[in-house]
Amino acid sequence: MPKVKMKRQNIRMDMTAMCDVAFLLLSFFILTTKFRPNEPVQVEIPSSTAQIPIPEKDILMISVGSDGRVFFGVDDQNTRAAILDELARRYNFTITGEMQKRFKLIDQFGVPLDKLSSLLTLSQEDMGKFKQTGLRVEPKARVQGGVSSPDDDANAKNDLAELIVIARTLNDRLRIAIKADKGTDYKNIDDVIETLRKTNSNRFNLITTARAGAE
Amino acid sequence: MASIDTGAKGAPSVDMTPMVDLGFLLITFFMLATTMSKPKTMEIIKPAKNEKDDDAPPLKKSRSLSVLLGERDKVYFYIASDEDLKEGRLQVDSADFSAKGVRGAIRNRQDEVAQQYGSKDTLVVLIKAMPKSKYKNMVDILDEMRITGVKSYALVDLDKIDSTIMESVGSLQQQ
Numbered sequence: 001m002p003k004v005k006m007k008r009q010n011i012r013m014d015m016t017a018m019c020d021v022a023f024l025l026l027s028f029f030i031l032t033t034k035f036r037p038n039e040p041v042q043v044e045i046p047s048s049t050a051q052i053p054i055p056e057k058d059i060l061m062i063s064v065g066s067d068g069r070v071f072f073g074v075d076d077q078n079t080r081a082a083i084l085d086e087l088a089r090r091y092n093f094t095i096t097g098e099m100q101k102r103f104k105l106i107d108q109f110g111v112p113l114d115k116l117s118s119l120l121t122l123s124q125e126d127m128g129k130f131k132q133t134g135l136r137v138e139p140k141a142r143v144q145g146g147v148s149s150p151d152d153d154a155n156a157k158n159d160l161a162e163l164i165v166i167a168r169t170l171n172d173r174l175r176i177a178i179k180a181d182k183g184t185d186y187k188n189i190d191d192v193i194e195t196l197r198k199t200n201s202n203r204f205n206l207i208t209t210a211r212a213g214a215e
Numbered sequence: 216m217a218s219i220d221t222g223a224k225g226a227p228s229v230d231m232t233p234m235v236d237l238g239f240l241l242i243t244f245f246m247l248a249t250t251m252s253k254p255k256t257m258e259i260i261k262p263a264k265n266e267k268d269d270d271a272p273p274l275k276k277s278r279s280l281s282v283l284l285g286e287r288d289k290v291y292f293y294i295a296s297d298e299d300l301k302e303g304r305l306q307v308d309s310a311d312f313s314a315k316g317v318r319g320a321i322r323n324r325q326d327e328v329a330q331q332y333g334s335k336d337t338l339v340v341l342i343k344a345m346p347k348s349k350y351k352n353m354v355d356i357l358d359e360m361r362i363t364g365v366k367s368y369a370l371v372d373l374d375k376i377d378s379t380i381m382e383s384v385g386s387l388q389q390q
Binding site: 012014015016018019022023025026029030032033045046047048049050051052053054064177180181182183184185186187188189190193196197198200202203204205206207208209210211 | 228230231232234235238239241242245246248249253254255256257258259260261262263264284344345346347348349350351352353354355357358361362370
């Protein structure tokens with residue numbers, strides 16, 4: 001029988017094209033990934049069937065933790081710096097360049113406003129460990145530049161209202177968003193909402209995740 | 216001249232396979248680390264706070280539904296006029312947040328109102344949350360409003376009777 005001579009052949013594919021595709025996709029994912037910023041409070045947001053996407057910028061974020069601590073944050077760094085200037089004027093503390101730099105980088109904070117300067121003296125590492133007590137939110141407090149009502153209590157303090165009024169005068173495009181933990185008591189939310197109404201911010205958004213398979 | 220057969224051309228061929236492997240490994244990592252679903256928002260518009268809190272006109276019983284948010288994901292609802300509330304004439308039902316639960320109750324009420332007034336949009340739902348109610352339930356009930364298409368609803372403060380209802384419900388559950 002004649003021998004069929006089979007030439008052994010190495011199958012060799014050119015991997016260059018595949019490599020190109022892989023790295024193209026890789027660079028896409030690297031660029032689109034936003035790592036979660038270091039947040040002072042863990043918030044597990046509830047789900048809903050709401051469809052409105054959250055606006056990209058000019059957000060005033062109010063976070064409420066499961067323990068009822070309230071945090072405040074603005075996304076724009078220039079507004080942050082302006083807020084700090086205004087707070088320094090009201091609470092008589094001097095801001096160093098270092099403090100301003102730190103405040104611009106904090107996404108959210110939640111300490112009574114008169115203690116803010118001591119928070120800003122902490123290094124970034126210490127700030128991560130420091131347990132912030134949350135803003136004081138007493139709906140009965142008198143709000144400068146807000147709606148007053150007869151049952152206002154002169155001794156009550158409302159840091160949140162003060163911050164909202166300052167932030168909105170500095171940047172009137174700000175939209176208010178509430179990001180609250182799903183296990184938090186309604187009372188905490190109600191305090192925040194009453195505060196918002198006092199500052200004439202009657203329009204706000206609740207942040208939720210999209211619920212899978214709804215409707 | 217004798218040509219020199221060099222065999223393969225001089226291009227050095229590098230084996231790209233490990234590099235592709237690495238590329239795809241990193242892609243997988245970044246794909247999993249990326250959260251693609253952006254959070255959604257639910258818009259709420261509250262009535263402006265007046266310096267003098269003028270009383271709202273009374274709501275007709277025939278077009279109202281009061282929903283109380285209780286503990287452990289329970290909702291209690293009743294239909295009552297202001298006089299009924301004063302005199303304590305109430306029939307309270309309970310439901311949960313499943314599709315049959317509170318959604319069914321709201322749909323039934325919408326049908327009743329539609330029969331009487333010709334449009335189901337006449338219905339006004341009053342949502343009353345206890346201080347101890349969970350935020351999740353508040354979002355859930357607002358979501359039900361969206362799903363059932365209730366046009367007018369309001370988050371309102373508790374009446375005196377509501378606290379009484381919740382207390383009696385609480386004591387019933389403990390027995």
